[in-house]
Amino acid sequence: MDTFALVVTIGVALFFTYTNGFHDSANAIATSVSTRALTPRAALAMAAVMNLAGAFMGSGVAKTVSEGVIETPEGSKGMGILFAALVGAIVWNLITWYFGLPSSSSHALFGGMVGAALAGSTTVYWHGVVDKIVIPMFVSPVIGLLAGYLVMTAIMWIFRRANPHKAKRGFRIAQTVSAAGMALGHGLQDAQKTMGIVVMALVIADVEDYGDPIPVWVKLACALMLSLGTYAGGWRIMRTLGRKIIELDPPQGFAAETTGASIMFGSAFIFHAPISTTHVITSAIMGVGATRRVNAVRWGVAKNIIMGWFITMPAAAVVAAVSFWIVNLAVL
Template identity: 55%
Template sequence: MEFALVIAVVVIALAFDYTNGFHDAANAIATSISTRALTPKAALLLAAVMNLVGALVSEGVASTIGSGIISPPGDTDGLVVVLAGLIGAITWNLITWWRGLPSSSSHALIGGLIGAGVVGSVSVHWSVIVSKVLIPMVISPLIGFCLAYAVMVAIAWLFRRGAPGRVNRGFRAGQRVSAAALAFGHGLQDAQKTMGVIVLALATAGLHSGTGVPLWVKLAAAGAIALGTYAGGWRIMRTLGRRVVKLDPARGVAADLTASGVLYVMAIGLHAPVSTTHTISSAIMGVGATRRLSAVRWGVARTIVSAWVLTIPMSALFAGATYAVLTLVLP
C-alpha cells in the first residue's frame, strides 16, 4: 500500500508539473507574442527548452519545498497528506486556467501542502512559510512593479532620439533573449517545487535521505514542465499579453528582464519559492504605468490580484477536503 502511494504521489506530482507548465507558459512568452517578436510555436518551443534547462540548474527552492513547509510522519498517512496537497493544487490550477487568471502554481502547491497538513494534523513550519513564502509573496511583485517602471523610464530616456521603427526592430529582436531569460527563471523556480514534493514523498516513505535531489527526479520534473509549457496556456496568455496593458517591444523586454532578475535572486540567493506569475504580471503593470496610469487596465489587474490573494487559502481548502475524502476511501 505504501509503495503504491509513493507511485501515486510521483505520478500526480508530475501531472501537477505538467499543469504548471501549460498554466504558466504565458509568463515567459505572452509579451513576445503580443508584440509579434516571436510566433506562438517558436515562443512555446523556446520557453519549453529554457524551462528544461532552468529546472536542472539549482536545488535551493526544491530544498525549501521538500523540508521547509510540512514534516509529514514517515508512514502511509504522511503520503496521503502529500497526495492530497498535490490534488488541491491541481484543482485550483485548473480552475484559474479555465477562467484565464494568471494565478500562482507555486502558491497553489504551498497552499495545498498547508491545507492537507493542517487537516492531517502534521507539523506545519509556519515560521518558514512566513519568511520564505508570505514575505517574498508580498515584496516580489512590489519589486517587480517598481523596478520595471524604473527600467522602462531609463530605456525611454536612452532611446528618446532614436527612430521609432529602428528602435522597435531592435527591441523585438531583444525579446527573444528576454523571453528565454524569463523561461529559464521559470524553470529555476517552478520545476524545483515539484522536485521538492517528490523528494518529500520519498523521504516520508524511507526511500531517500538528505536534501539532495536524485537525478531521475530532476529529469522527470524538468521534462514534465517542459512538455506542459509546449502545450501552451492560451487563455492566460491573452490576459497577460493583451488585457492588462498594450505592450510594445521595449516594454516587453523591460518587463521580462526585470522579472527574470527577481526570480534569479529569489531562487539562487534566498531559496525562496516566489511566483513567476506574480512577478511578471506586476512587471507588465509597471512598464505600462510609464505610459500613463490609465494605460493599465486596473479592473483586470484587480481581478488578477484577487486570484493571487485567494490562491493559498483556496488550494488549502481543496487539499484539506481531499485529505478527508482520501482517509475515508483508502484502506
C-alpha cells in the same frame, strides 16, 4: 511503505508539474507573442527548452519546499497528505486556467500543502510559511512593479533620440533573449518546487534521506513534464497577460521580461525563495505600462488578478483538506 502509494503520489506530482507548465507558459512568452517578436509555437518551443535547462541550475528552492513548509509526515498518512496537497493545487490550477486568471501555481501548491497538513494533524512550520512564502508573495510583486517602471523609464531615456521604428525592431529581436531568460527562470523556480515534493515522498517511503542529493531522474522527470506542459500552451492566460492588462510594444515587453527574469534569478540563487513567476511578470507588466500613463493600465483587470492571488492559497488549502478527508475515509 506501499510502493503503489509512492508511485501514485509521484505520478500526481508530475501531473501537477504538467499543469504548472501549461498554466504558467504565458509567464515567459505572452509579451513576446503579443508584440509579435515570436510566433506562438516558436515561443512555446523556446520556452520548453529553456524550462528544461533551468530545472538543472540549482536545488535551493527544492530544499525550501521539502524541508521548510510542513513537517515530513510518516507512513501512509504522510503519503496521503502529499497526495491531497497536489490534488488541491491541480484543481485550483485548472479552475484559474479555465477562467484565464494568471494565478500562482506555486502558491496553489503551498496552500495545498498547508491545508492537507492541517487536515492530517501534521505540524505546519508557520515561521517558514511566513518567511519563505507569505513575505515574498507580498514583496516580489512590489519589487516587480517598481523595477519594471524604473527599467522602462531608463530605456525611454537612453533611446529618447533613437528612431522609433528602428528601436522597436531592435527590441523585438532583443525580446527573444529576454523571453528565454524568463523561461530559464521559470524552469529554475517551478521545476524545483515539484522536485521538493517528490523528495518528500521518497523520504516518507524510506528511499531517500534529506541529506542526499536530489536524484538525477527526479530532476529530469520534473523538468520534462514542465517542458511538455509549457509546449502545450496556456492560451487563455496568455491573452490576459499579453493584451488585457495593457497593449505592449517591443521595448515594454523587453523591459517587463528582463525585470521578471532578474528577480527570479536573484530570489533563487541568493535567497532560495520560491517566488511566483506569475506575480513577478504580471506586476512588471503593470509597472512598465504605468510609464506610458497611469490609466494606460487596465486596473480593473489588474484588481481581479490580484484578488485571485490572495485567494489562491486558502482556496487550494480547502480543496486539499477535503481531498485528504476523502482519501482518509477511503484508504487510510
